[in-house]
Amino acid sequence: MKIPKKIYTLPLLLAILSICSCYNNSEEELYPNTTCITENMSLAEDILPILNNYQCNSCHSAASNSGSVNLEGYTNLKIWVDNQKLLGSIKHDGSASPMPKAASKMTQCDIDKVEAWITQGAQNN
Ligand code: HEC
Numbered sequence: 001m002k003i004p005k006k007i008y009t010l011p012l013l014l015a016i017l018s019i020c021s022c023y024n025n026s027e028e029e030l031y032p033n034t035t036c037i038t039e040n041m042s043l044a045e046d047i048l049p050i051l052n053n054y055q056c057n058s059c060h061s062a063a064s065n066s067g068s069v070n071l072e073g074y075t076n077l078k079i080w081v082d083n084q085k086l087l088g089s090i091k092h093d094g095s096a097s098p099m100p101k102a103a104s105k106m107t108q109c110d111i112d113k114v115e116a117w118i119t120q121g122a123q124n125n
Contacts, residue, residue, distance in 0.1 A: 035109075036108075036109035036112055036113070037113075038112050038113055038115075038116035039116075040120070041113055041116050041117035041120055042117075042125050043074065043117065043122075043123065043124055043125050044125070046113055046117065047113065047114060047117050050106070050110045050113060050114065051071065053110075054100045054103070054106055054110075055100065056071055056099065056100060057071065057072060059101060060072070062076075066101070067097070071086075074124040078122060081118055081122045082122075084096075086114070086118075087114065087115060087118060090105075090106050090111050090114060091111055091115075092105055
């Protein structure tokens, strides 16, 4: 008995489909420049986690204020926002000592978020 061709092609097609569907590219890999959200930045939810992530507070807390810079608490942080050193330091624009100290620059998205929070009024939000 001759097996009809169709019976071969179906499993072959399914096999090809299942291999192709194994791609799982993350959104960030596919759209690297479109995922940085900078609207409605919140100090507590967006900015402090970024500063913690780069361990700014390990050198700039009330207990350990390297270079006499204490970034702990809104009032202290705001001093460095208002004198523009915070933004200058993380942007490495030459206007302030580049931060984080002796480490690589923050990602552009994180810098954009901090800048957006400042532009949006640097609120204690
Ligand atoms: C390893 C310790 C260390 C870390 C981590 C660190 N800093 Fe600093 N920072 C210093 C020291 C020391 C100074 C004093 C100036 C200098 O020596 O560069 C300073 C100065 C500053 C200044 C004042 C700059 C000026 O020109 O007056 C700001 C603002 C600042 N840091 C922000 C940050 C931020 C934001 C982070 C995290 C992204 C950070 N620092 C991480 C050690 C650190």
